[in-house]
Amino acid sequence: MSKYGGYEDTPRLAELYDLVPMYNNRADRDFYLKQARSADGPVLELGCGSGRILIPCAKAGCDITGLDLSTHMLTSCRTKVENLPNEMRERVRLVQGSMVDFDLKGKYSLVTIPFRALQHIIGVEEQLAGLSCINRHLQMNGTLIFDVFQVDMKIMSRILSDKEIENTPEFKLPDGCRLRRTHRVVAVDSVNQFNNVEIIYYLTELSGEVRRYVQAFPFRYYFRFELEHLLARTGFKIVDLFGDFDESPLKEESPEMIFIAEKVREI
Numbered sequence: 047m048s049k050y051g052g053y054e055d056t057p058r059l060a061e062l063y064d065l066v067p068m069y070n071n072r073a074d075r076d077f078y079l080k081q082a083r084s085a086d087g088p089v090l091e092l093g094c095g096s097g098r099i100l101i102p103c104a105k106a107g108c109d110i111t112g113l114d115l116s117t118h119m120l121t122s123c124r125t126k127v128e129n130l131p132n133e134m135r136e137r138v139r140l141v142q143g144s145m146v147d148f149d150l151k152g153k154y155s156l157v158t159i160p161f162r163a164l165q166h167i168i169g170v171e172e173q174l175a176g177l178s179c180i181n182r183h184l185q186m187n188g189t190l191i192f193d194v195f196q197v198d199m200k201i202m203s204r205i206l207s208d209k210e211i212e213n214t215p216e217f218k219l220p221d222g223c224r225l226r227r228t229h230r231v232v233a234v235d236s237v238n239q240f241n242n243v244e245i246i247y248y249l250t251e252l253s254g255e256v257r258r259y260v261q262a263f264p265f266r267y268y269f270r271f272e273l274e275h276l277l278a279r280t281g282f283k284i285v286d287l288f289g290d291f292d293e294s295p296l297k298e299e300s301p302e303m304i305f306i307a308e309k310v311r312e313i
């Protein structure tokens with residue numbers, strides 16, 4: 047079980063990440079792209095991964111820094127940046143580091159943490175340290191935007207399972223190999239508010255051999271008012287709270303909690 051998402055376990059996980067249709071089709075990309083385009087200064091994306099959101103932002107002309115802990119995800123992102131035209135590439139900076147402790151020696155107008163990356167931060171001390179770092183990297187009145195899933199108590203009560211649940215039926219990759227993906231929750235720690243999750247990739251090679259790759263990691267879940275308190279303690283005021291990437295308000299059945307917060311004091 048790896049901390050911080052398990053992306054370091056094998057380089058294959060970074061390659062496979064880019065192939066998953068449910069990641070590629072997520073509506074968050076257009077949402078974050080719109081936010082980055084309307085920022086009136088440099089953007090910092092924490093947990094930028096292989097660049098699913100960072101690359102479209104760079105192509106749109108944003109001045110963007112991406113920070114990620116995983117060597118493999120950053121290598122994949124760097125390859126894509128290197129293929130951009132010069133004028134776009136020059137506006138991108140990639141840094142390896144942890145969102146709970148970083149010093150980029152710069153100020154940003156927008157910091158984003160897309161696709162639930164904050165849920166890789168398990169403990170409260172680390173969460174506070176990370177949000178404090180973000181505060182120090184934002185201009186006064188600058189914006190922090192992040193999303194986490196909204197907890198559905200009905201699902202949480204029956205989430206533990208030995209059985210793998212298929213979430214990506216087998217499909218053919220461009221090189222002719224075939225990929226299918228499942229997930230399961232192997233342990234629940236309700237006292238510390240995280241589940242131990244496995245995402246399991248089955249890659250069928252052209253030879254017919256099936257390889258199984260397991261990404262195992264603890265995944266934190268947050269409640270709405272817990273995040274409101276964490277943000278208040280680290281110098282932020284919430285200006286909007288959406289329930290989905292169409293910017294609809296948070297409702298009981300909303301899949302996401304998308305926080306838009308403004309830095310209102312130095313800490």
Ligand SMILES: C[S@@+](CC[C@H](N)C(=O)[O-])C[C@H]1O[C@@H](n2cnc3c(N)ncnc32)[C@H](O)[C@@H]1O
Binds near residue numbers: 053096116143163
């Ligand atoms: C679900 S991926 C999201 C990647 C990208 N933002 C996207 O939307 O496709 C989560 C990313 O967070 C990174 N990550 C996890 N813990 C981190 C930490 N403490 N500091 C920086 N990055 C972290 C992982 O390496 C991974 O690339």
